[in-house]
Amino acid sequence: MEDDFGKALRQTAELMDRELREFLPDNNGLEKQLYNAMRYSVLSGGKRLRAFLVIQAADLFGVxxxxxxxxxxxLEIIHSYSLIHDDLPCMDDDDLRRGIPTVHKEFDEATAVLAGDALQSLAFEIIGDAKTHSSAEVRVQLVSKLAYAIGVRGMVGGQTMDIYAEGDDIDIVTITRLQQLKTGALITFACEAGAILGHASPPQQQALKAYAHDLGLAFQIADDILDTEGSAEELGKATGKDDAAGKATFVSxxxxxxxxxxxxxxxxxxxxxxxxxxxKADLLRHAARFAIERRN
Known part of the structure; x- marks a missing residue:
């Protein structure tokens, strides 16, 4: 029997699929290839855990x-953009994502780059819209926090560290910081966004930020463990690439x-x-356990 957390996570995934289709309509113009690539990436499944964290954190405050x-x-659109670019030949050079060809393999490299760019812009368009919140101050906070999370002091900075750091130069402190930026920044934003939407008090915001910090690191360590113990069939992508390339991981x-x-x-x-x-936070507690118990 499906437990409450499993049911809530599945319902979030179904909700996201419906909502995201609305944001990514079909297009038959000259931009058709771009729209197809965006839809292909965003609607290819996934756990929707980041979306789940936003919604559950916001639910704590009755948003x-x-x-x-x-x-x-x-946030799911931003995550999809990051995966498209992460998979490119100039980055991690992956052929599979979620068990299907990556965007640059299904389409081409130029389309993949443009699809990622367009998705990033679309995410900020959504957050900046008055439909997201009637308070301009709340929308500005969300835009600012998201920009920080994906920029040089967040996801992109972490990806840069990952590219240029040599395995011998990495110690546990460095890889912890790298993954806090590359993986943890979006998870932190997910929880902070719920707090911002709910006008949470500073102690409440700090509690959610601390939760997200530890959750993000645990999630990445679990990824490294799955890359060692899991199979390509389970994960929907190649395994063991970091080890083969001599890249440092939490496991190594x-x-x-x-x-x-x-x-x-x-x-x-x-x-x-x-x-x-x-x-009220029980589903968030289950999400933390899920982060290290999942098989993909």
Whole structure:
């Protein structure tokens, strides 16, 4: 029987698919190739965990789903843009994503670059729209936080570190910072966005930010573990590429058993940060456990 968390996560994924289709209509003009590539990337499935975090964090403060769903959609669109660019030959050079060809393989490299660019712009268009929130101040905060999360002090900065750092130069402190930027920044934004929408108090905002910080690291360690133990069939993409390339990971630096222990410790910490919210945060607690128990 599906548990409450599994049901809520599935319902979020179904909601996102409906909403995202509305933001990405069919187009038969000269831009058709671009629209097809955008839809191909965004609507190719995925757990929608980042969207789930936005909605659940906002639910803590009674935010109408109309608002949180739009922000969640924008974040999923940003995530899709990042995956398109991450898979390019000049980046990680991956042929598969979620069990299907990556965008540059299904279309071409130029279309992949443009699709990523267009998705990034679309996300900010959605957040900046008055439909997302009646308060211009709230929208500005969301735009500012998202721009920070995906920029040089966030996701793009982390990707740059990942490209140029040599395996021998990486220690546990460096890889922790790298992954806080590359992976953790969007997860942190997801939780902060819910707090911003809900006009949360500073202590409440800090609690959610601390939760997201630990969750993001645990999520990345779990990814490294899956890359070691999982199969390409389970993950829908090639495995073992970092190890083959001599790139440092949490597993290579800590060892498999220690990495698992550290991930569990981070999840326990993440859950502790949610104490001020009581039972209302139970689905977020389950999300933290899911981060290290998932198989893809």
């Amino acid at each position: 109408p789903r109309l608002h949180s769903t739009r922000v969640a959609s924008a 630096l800590m060892g498999l058993d220690e990495a698992k222990i550290h991930a569990r410790m981070l999840v326990d910490q993440a859950i502790e940060h949610l104490e001020p919210f009581g039972p």
